Amino acid sequence: MDIGDEMRQVADRAREASRKLSRISTEIKNRALTEMSEQLLQQSAYLIQKNKKDVDFAVESGLSPAMIDRLTLKESTIRDMANGIKEVAALPDPVGKVTSMWRRPNGLMVGRMRIPLGVIGIIYESRPNVTADAAALCLKSGNAVILRGGSEAIYSNIAIGRLLQDALRKYEIPEAAIQVVETTDREAVYELLQLEEYIDLIIPRGGEDLIRAVVRQSRIPVIKHYKGVCHVFVDADADLDMAAKIVINGKTQRPGVCNALETLLVHREAAPRFLPEMARQLREQGVVLRGCEKTCDLVPDAEAATEDDWYMEYLDLILAIRVVDSIDEAMDHIARYGSLHTESIVTSDYANAQRFLNEVNSSTVLVNASTRFSDGFQLGLGAEIGISTTKLHAYGPMGLEELTTTKFIIYGNGQVRT
Amino acid sequence: MDIGDEMRQVADRAREASRKLSRISTEIKNRALTEMSEQLLQQSAYLIQKNKKDVDFAVESGLSPAMIDRLTLKESTIRDMANGIKEVAALPDPVGKVTSMWRRPNGLMVGRMRIPLGVIGIIYESRPNVTADAAALCLKSGNAVILRGGSEAIYSNIAIGRLLQDALRKYEIPEAAIQVVETTDREAVYELLQLEEYIDLIIPRGGEDLIRAVVRQSRIPVIKHYKGVCHVFVDADADLDMAAKIVINGKTQRPGVCNALETLLVHREAAPRFLPEMARQLREQGVVLRGCEKTCDLVPDAEAATEDDWYMEYLDLILAIRVVDSIDEAMDHIARYGSLHTESIVTSDYANAQRFLNEVNSSTVLVNASTRFSDGFQLGLGAEIGISTTKLHAYGPMGLEELTTTKFIIYGNGQVRT
Numbered sequence: 058m059d060i061g062d063e064m065r066q067v068a069d070r071a072r073e074a075s076r077k078l079s080r081i082s083t084e085i086k087n088r089a090l091t092e093m094s095e096q097l098l099q100q101s102a103y104l105i106q107k108n109k110k111d112v113d114f115a116v117e118s119g120l121s122p123a124m125i126d127r128l129t130l131k132e133s134t135i136r137d138m139a140n141g142i143k144e145v146a147a148l149p150d151p152v153g154k155v156t157s158m159w160r161r162p163n164g165l166m167v168g169r170m171r172i173p174l175g176v177i178g179i180i181y182e183s184r185p186n187v188t189a190d191a192a193a194l195c196l197k198s199g200n201a202v203i204l205r206g207g208s209e210a211i212y213s214n215i216a217i218g219r220l221l222q223d224a225l226r227k228y229e230i231p232e233a234a235i236q237v238v239e240t241t242d243r244e245a246v247y248e249l250l251q252l253e254e255y256i257d258l259i260i261p262r263g264g265e266d267l268i269r270a271v272v273r274q275s276r277i278p279v280i281k282h283y284k285g286v287c288h289v290f291v292d293a294d295a296d297l298d299m300a301a302k303i304v305i306n307g308k309t310q311r312p313g314v315c316n317a318l319e320t321l322l323v324h325r326e327a328a329p330r331f332l333p334e335m336a337r338q339l340r341e342q343g344v345v346l347r348g349c350e351k352t353c354d355l356v357p358d359a360e361a362a363t364e365d366d367w368y369m370e371y372l373d374l375i376l377a378i379r380v381v382d383s384i385d386e387a388m389d390h391i392a393r394y395g396s397l398h399t400e401s402i403v404t405s406d407y408a409n410a411q412r413f414l415n416e417v418n419s420s421t422v423l424v425n426a427s428t429r430f431s432d433g434f435q436l437g438l439g440a441e442i443g444i445s446t447t448k449l450h451a452y453g454p455m456g457l458e459e460l461t462t463t464k465f466i467i468y469g470n471g472q473v474r475t
Numbered sequence: 476m477d478i479g480d481e482m483r484q485v486a487d488r489a490r491e492a493s494r495k496l497s498r499i500s501t502e503i504k505n506r507a508l509t510e511m512s513e514q515l516l517q518q519s520a521y522l523i524q525k526n527k528k529d530v531d532f533a534v535e536s537g538l539s540p541a542m543i544d545r546l547t548l549k550e551s552t553i554r555d556m557a558n559g560i561k562e563v564a565a566l567p568d569p570v571g572k573v574t575s576m577w578r579r580p581n582g583l584m585v586g587r588m589r590i591p592l593g594v595i596g597i598i599y600e601s602r603p604n605v606t607a608d609a610a611a612l613c614l615k616s617g618n619a620v621i622l623r624g625g626s627e628a629i630y631s632n633i634a635i636g637r638l639l640q641d642a643l644r645k646y647e648i649p650e651a652a653i654q655v656v657e658t659t660d661r662e663a664v665y666e667l668l669q670l671e672e673y674i675d676l677i678i679p680r681g682g683e684d685l686i687r688a689v690v691r692q693s694r695i696p697v698i699k700h701y702k703g704v705c706h707v708f709v710d711a712d713a714d715l716d717m718a719a720k721i722v723i724n725g726k727t728q729r730p731g732v733c734n735a736l737e738t739l740l741v742h743r744e745a746a747p748r749f750l751p752e753m754a755r756q757l758r759e760q761g762v763v764l765r766g767c768e769k770t771c772d773l774v775p776d777a778e779a780a781t782e783d784d785w786y787m788e789y790l791d792l793i794l795a796i797r798v799v800d801s802i803d804e805a806m807d808h809i810a811r812y813g814s815l816h817t818e819s820i821v822t823s824d825y826a827n828a829q830r831f832l833n834e835v836n837s838s839t840v841l842v843n844a845s846t847r848f849s850d851g852f853q854l855g856l857g858a859e860i861g862i863s864t865t866k867l868h869a870y871g872p873m874g875l876e877e878l879t880t881t882k883f884i885i886y887g888n889g890q891v892r893t
Contacts, residue, residue: 079836080833080834140693159880165844165848167854170833174867175836175866216773243628258867259510272694276690278865280867296889302891306891306892315705392494404503414886415571417499418590418882419637420882421883422882423884423885424885424887425886426889426890436579436585437585447696448592448675448676449696449868450867453881454883462866462870463871464836464840464871465838465839467829467848468832469844471843473720473724473843473844473847474847474848
């Protein structure tokens with residue numbers, strides 16, 4: 058069978074499953090999730106054995122130690138996966154919720170009810186835990202999922218998928234609700250991305266190159282973010298100790314993630330008091346500084362930033378710094394160079410706090426808090442399936458609700474239009 | 476200048492305007508809308524004169540009388556346009572609304588605030604009133620709009636666009652908030668659809684061919700519906716008088732629109748009592764019937780339906796009829812042949828009403844009411860920019876809220892992640 062037909066069969070089974078899935082009770086979904094969590098723990102030796110094939114092959118192929126680390130399943134990572142699924146079971150079920158209802162003058166009662174999207178395709182790289190996380194979120198929200206991980210984790214992903222399907226079978230949920238694509242043929246991704254009649258949404262998770270390739274090829278709506286060039290703006294009258302804590306946290310707590318701080322903007326009135334001490338603290342943490350001219354005047358060991366630096370998502374211990382004349386200049390900089398991800402202002406000025414919140418239209422905008430809070434779990438959405446910087450459908454961290462849509466439901470008693 | 480550069484300039488101006496537009500007060504937007512409405516009325520002679528060029532050319536080119544009718548601006552159509560804009564001014568402004576806000580254990584206050592999408596492209600055919608309607612809805616929701624109508628209405632569209640821009644200027648709103656594409660070069664549409672860095676959403680309005688072409692070419696998210704194959708299911712114990720009224724209304728009140736009834740499903744227990752009299756009433760209204768075998772037994776003058784009929788959006792006085800064994804068979808038929816637009820059940824059975832509402836996942840699902848209510852104005856959303864049968868972002872009739880997205884706003888007092 059050719060790869061196009063094979064993917065069409067996968068997608069067709071997913072669509073069939075999704076119709077049944079949308080009617081399965083919350084209780085059954087939660088029991089299946091609990092069973093999945095237990096299966097992973099009980100079968101950890103099996104998972105580690107299958108994972109070893111991927112790891113051995115990765116070592117042979119000369120993958121970087123960081124990639125091998127991400128790929129490796131240990132008892133502790135399996136425990137984390139199992140706990141993650143249990144947490145999803147504990148979240149409220151978004152399906153069937155009537156978000157609002159109103160009466161029309163003709164007596165029609167009109168409401169909006171949350172329903173699953175249908176079939177979701179996840180295209181991702183290396184970390185096998187995405188297989189379990191994404192499957193759990195899709196099942197809880199009543200969606201069938203097609204999981205296409207990287208070839209480097211194929212044995213691990215297939216093994217996890219089988220355990221999850223065992224749990225589905227036990228509760229008479231169609232197996233095709235969770236399908237791992239078993240071929241590593243690169244064409245499979247392209248073929249999946251053409252199947253707009255079967256698949257409702259594609260979520261790519263991985264590096265910018267992967268995401269751009271998916272967007273270019275897909276006929277199906279894609280929710281994604283390319284990168285997170287997150288800013289902190291330290292206003293003229295900011296509490297400078299607070300500002301320093303927020304900058305250190307944003308840049309150094311976990312520099313390799315998308316909500317890490319990349320560019321620091323400082324009001325010129327605060328810069329002489331703030332930057333020399335801030336630079337000292339950042340250097341202590343091993344951060345390399347790249348500054349505008351004014352920054353370099355105040356921080357002699359900062360490197361000179363180029364135009365390119367303002368667009369950079371370093372994902373590393375590097376920070377771009379620019380001194381600005383006003384909050385307007387700060388907001389212009391963010392509009393021009395930003396990625397619509399996450400921006401924070403540190404200020405004591407009430408009006409400026411409100412202006413920043415209202416006028417900056419990135420997906421997450423904070424006052425006096427670290428950019429690192431831009432995360433589904435931190436914001437109280439429960440587990441997160443990803444972050445969107447596309448304004449359509451979902452913008453910012455996405456939880457279970459973002460895996461649903463709403464239909465109109467209307468109760469009448471014989472109304473017709475006149 | 477080549478057409479690609481020209482469209483990029485249009486889109487770049489729109490993006491610039493959209494940044495300012497997102498900060499303009501509701502009051503100013505409403506005043507500008509009121510001014511637009513008055514401008515259209517005052518300048519009706521000018522509009523009719525410009526429109527005459529389009530109409531004359533359409534007559535010369537031999538366009539159908541129906542198309543020429545849709546194209547023609549009369550005093551009454553201009554009054555309708557002006558009233559439409561005034562109604563948009565009276566609607567609540569969705570921008571800035573905080574849809575929910577909650578406190579996290581660490582004291583962060585997290586909310587979701589509605590913001591404009593940014594720049595919206597509308598690709599449409601013949602009716603010049605779309606120019607005014609769409610521009611008003613986009614302005615009210617804080618979005619810049621690029622309007623690309625059909626070449627057959629180019630003089631009318633440009634004239635309407637100029638009047639609307641006059642009103643913008645009067646209130647110091649950037650003119651580029653409303654731009655009519657002035658070239659009739661067909662390449663212009665293709666070029667616009669590539670500009671994903673500038674345009675946030677494309678809404679095509681017109682026939683299925685236009686919409687499919689837009690979806691195929693666009694790199695920008697598209698909200699659309701291809702067609703409306705709407706169903707009424709008359710259950711075993713339906714009130715048959717009510718059912719007949721709902722069927723007549725759905726099929727004959729305005730057969731050429733997307734929420735008109737196309738396929739009637741009848742429970743086999745109701746069919747012998749219902750179909751002969753229903754057929755008589757439909758024939759009286761000039762409706763041609765195409766039935767399944769059982770229907771043809773009960774209604775001898777019905778034509779035999781083919782498999783293709785179940786997929787048909789007739790947009791005409793033709794009705795497909797099928798007798799089904801159960802509500803399950805009715806819902807299976809809808810899932811298989813439907814277009815996710817609008818379906819209605821006529822029933823006296825409480826459990827079946829609830830099952831139909833819960834299990835049919837079309838964008839609008841009704842009990843005991845006409846499919847013709849699937850319309851933004853009828854549902855109380857105010858004016859409507861279109862109907863979506865894509866589940867992402869908006870599903871069903873779209874009002875002003877669907878032209879916005881939400882960002883996360885977070886009030887902190889120094890929080891960092893640990």
